[in-house]
Amino acid sequence: MVLRATAVILAAVLVLMAPAVAAAAPKIGVVDMQGAMMQTEDGLRAQATIKKFFDRRQHELDRRQEELKREREELAKQARVLSRASLQRRMEHWQRRMLEVQTLFVEYNKELQKKQGELTQPIIRKMFRVVRRIARRRDIDMVFDKTAVPYARADLDLTDMVVQMYNSGGGGDAAEGSDEKPGESKGAEEGDKSE
Numbered sequence: 001m002v003l004r005a006t007a008v009i010l011a012a013v014l015v016l017m018a019p020a021v022a023a024a025a026p027k028i029g030v031v032d033m034q035g036a037m038m039q040t041e042d043g044l045r046a047q048a049t050i051k052k053f054f055d056r057r058q059h060e061l062d063r064r065q066e067e068l069k070r071e072r073e074e075l076a077k078q079a080r081v082l083s084r085a086s087l088q089r090r091m092e093h094w095q096r097r098m099l100e101v102q103t104l105f106v107e108y109n110k111e112l113q114k115k116q117g118e119l120t121q122p123i124i125r126k127m128f129r130v131v132r133r134i135a136r137r138r139d140i141d142m143v144f145d146k147t148a149v150p151y152a153r154a155d156l157d158l159t160d161m162v163v164q165m166y167n168s169g170g171g172g173d174a175a176e177g178s179d180e181k182p183g184e185s186k187g188a189e190e191g192d193k194s195e
Contacts, residue, residue, distance in 0.1 A: 026141035030152040031131055032159045033145050037123055039163045046119035053115050057108040064101045068094065130166045134158055 037043040071094055079087055135143050138158075146152060146159065 027139060028152075028156060029135065029138070029140045029143045029158045030146040030149060030156050031143055031162050032147065032157070033124070033127060034147065036159050036162045036166070037120065037127060040123065040127075040166045042123045042126075042166075043120075046116075046123060049119060050112070050116055054112055057112070061101065061105055061108065064097075064104070068098055068101060071097070127162060127166060130162050130170055131158070133170060134161055134165060 038047060075087070075090055075094060082090070131143050134140070140158075143158065144152075146157065
């Protein structure tokens with residue numbers, strides 16, 4: 001009987017505490033940052049610029065690889081008629097050219113990564129401002145990149161809202177201060193610029 005009364009009291013306390021516990025739960029949102037970036041007008045322009053940059057370099061690499069392929073086929077055909085020393089020199093020349101193409105490939109990759117960073121970093125910074133602004137407006141405590149969580153309910157996804165606000169110019173520096181919550185100062189935000 002005492003055990004039953006204790007269980008009833010415990011259940012009543014839990015029922016009364018449930019709203020307080022639920023109110024203390026943090027509000028969470030998710031954003032597909034990469035997908036959102038590629039949907040913004042700036043992201044689409046950056047993507048087109050990167051594609052042009054890549055295509056020019058890829059064309060050059062393809063041309064050089066085709067030359068090496070033809071040269072290799074020619075060496076294979078002439079292997080029986082060339083002297084051993086001559087064949088060795090031509091093979092060494094071919095290998096040097098192959099190494100040059102491989103080196104060029106690595107250089108082009110580095111250039112592409114650098115160009116991509118130069119074009120996307122300003123977009124990402126602006127997107128972070130938009131995400132913070134939306135989080136403040138909706139009183140959201142934490143926003144995660146959608147790719148970092150294995151599951152998120154669809155109603156927690158802020159991606160479309162981020163793209164829409166970004167494209168409407170809602171991530172600009174001047175508008176940043178207008179979304180402060182009561183009691184929140186601009187100085188508090190200065191400390192959280194961990195972009």
